[in-house]
Amino acid sequence: MELSPMIARYITMTNYEDLPDEVISFTKLCILDYFGSAFAGAKKEPIQMIDELVKEMGGEEQATLVTGGKSSVMNAAFVxxxxxxxxxxxxxxxxxxxxAATVVVPAALAMAEWKALSGKDLITxxxxxxxxxxxxxxxxTPSHYYYxxxxxxxxxxxxxAASxxxxxxxxxxxxxALGNAGTQAAGLxxxxxxxxxxxxxHPGKAAMNGVISTILAKKGFTxxxxxxxxxxxxxxxxxxxxDENKVINRLGEEFKIVENSFKIHASCRHTHHAMDLMIELVxxxxxxxxxxxxxxxxxxQVAINITDNVDPTTQYASKFSLQFCTALALLKGQGGLDDFNDATLWDEEIRSLMERVKVVVDPEIDAAYPEKWGAKVDVHLKNGSIITKQTDFPKGDPENPVTSDELIDKFMKLAKDLPIEQRKIFASRVLALETLDTISELFESVKTIDSLG
Structure with missing residues (x-):
């Protein structure tokens, strides 16, 4: 059987009642984690540019923007x-x-709000x-990932699929819909x-293109x-x-969302293994x-392909420098959102330590990727001794999990521009999504969302 029909059947046949309790609870945590990142990103300059674009172009007020106000379903998914x-x-x-959250959740949210659908519909x-x-x-994976x-x-x-x-x-x-989604799939x-x-x-257009593909298909667009x-x-x-078989093997028998990992450092995931080890040393x-x-x-090898940068010159580039992230974590003992700034980017002590960080491929670790995103770190001291630490699973992986309380605390910190009471109400509603008759009830709890943009 062709792949798209098998996927289509899976989508139509899977309903809320088919989701195990573990999947329902985990999905709500994924959605909450999405909102933390979205609220934290709303004021960033590139997002403000995108927000200006969609507001200049106009759009029916169908779905809420995390930057404030409403616009069309397509624009909301994009922003x-x-x-x-x-x-x-x-x-x-x-x-x-x-x-996945950054593409799936915004498309689903916009669609669910537009059609006045329920929290159960969104979770599913x-x-x-x-x-x-x-x-x-x-x-x-992994060959696709190089370019x-x-x-x-x-x-x-x-x-x-969600839309x-x-x-x-x-x-x-x-x-x-899948046919037209695939022809729009891009991102170099x-x-x-x-x-x-x-x-x-990349995520904005992916979410937007998912919405476009779905709405066109509903109109008969092939x-x-x-x-x-x-x-x-x-x-x-x-x-x-x-490997085509990976698309259909055990499809409908398991839910891969529970394999999801959560990030606690504000940098490329390929830097987290070394950062965890440095923080442990501290x-x-x-x-x-x-x-x-x-x-x-x-x-x-993939970690080096993406993050081998000995001289990052912007805050964003520093998040993709394994050398910078290793030095930052050892010197600061952490790597949260507020730790990546112009002061740390040009900090002389960090820059000096970066010059002494060398990144190399380990054949055994490379062979275990992508099942394991591991690292081994050798810290050579001036007295000749060596401290070695190793991990196969960065903090936040299913094998090295964060707790739901830690994810709630992460949301509260990332959404700090919202009043504390609104953050508490919003988080509680996300974690009780299955009780909401419409998604608009979720956004009604954030009365000052316009202040984020």
Whole structure:
């Protein structure tokens, strides 16, 4: 059977009643975590530019913007997707290398608010969206990831799946929606070479394109039926090696959303393993930075491809520098949102320590990727001794989890521009989404959302 029809059948056949309690609870945490990043990102300059764009272009007031006000469903997905990615604290799935929340949740939120759907509808759509994009991401990883940003490319399918569920598309319509989603899937890594703002277009456009594909399909607009496995389709065009079976193996028998990882450091996930190890050293008081001669970070090739930057010149570039993040974590003992700023970027002590950080590929760690995003760090001291630490799973992975209380605390900190009482009410409503008759009830609890933009 062709892949798109199988995915379409899965989407139409999966309902709220099919979700295990664990999946329902976990999905709500993913949605809350999304909002923390979105609220924190709303005021960032690139997001303000995107917000200005959509407001200049205009749009029916169908869905809420985290930057304030309302606009069309497409515009809301665009703005809210971009906003949730910029502070680098959004979730991540190891096997597919996708930040699903930043593409799936904004598309689903906009659609659910527009159609006055319930919290149960939203939970179901988000779980389905994660499932679809994760499976497609796993099928093309890791070869796809060298040039293509999986969140943008594979994420487009997840946004489409969630939107299609909410709009009530039938199987034939979903096939066409997926076809048109795949032809719009894009997002190149070249922006990382000069720290361009382009990365924020990736989740925003993926969420927006998912909405566009779904609404057009509902109107009868057709798309390629074999967009994934076709001779000129997604797999052959955008990956050197792929595994179609990963799309359909145990589809409907498991929910991959519970494999999701959450971020606690405000930087690229490929830096977190080393940061965790440095912070452990600080907490254990094993080291005095003045005694450090050099640090060798041994990790997997992809981490080096994305984060080997010995001289970041912008705050955003510093989040993609394994050398900077390692030095920052050792010197500050943390790597939260407020730790990445111009002061730390040009801090002489951090810069000096960065010069002594070397990153290399470890064959064993590389072979275990992407199932394990590990690192081994050797800290060479001036007295000749070496302190070695290793991890296979950064903090926030399912194998090294954060608690629900930690995620709630993360949301409260990221949404700090909202009054404390509104944050508490908003979080409680997200965690009780299944009781909401309409998604508008969620946004009604945030009376000052306009102050974020």
């Amino acid at each position: 809210n997707g971009a906003a949730s990615h910029i502070v680098e604290l959004d979730d991540i799935h190891k096997a597919s290398i996708i930040h 759509a988000v779980a389905i969206g994660y499932e679809v994009c994760y499976r497609i991401g796993e099928a093309v 293509w940003h999986n969140t943008a490319t594979c994420g487009t399918f997840g946004a489409t 299609a569920k909410l709009l009530g598309l039938n199987e034939e319509e979903i096939i066409h 890594w070249e922006f990382i070479e000069d720290g361009a703002m382009t990365k924020q277009l 798309g390629a039926r074999k967009i994934l496995e076709g001779n000129r389709g997604f797999f052959k065009a955008m990956s050197e090696k792929y 907490k254990e008081k094993q080291i005095n930075v003045a005694d450090v001669d050099n640090i060798i970070v041994r990790t997997y």
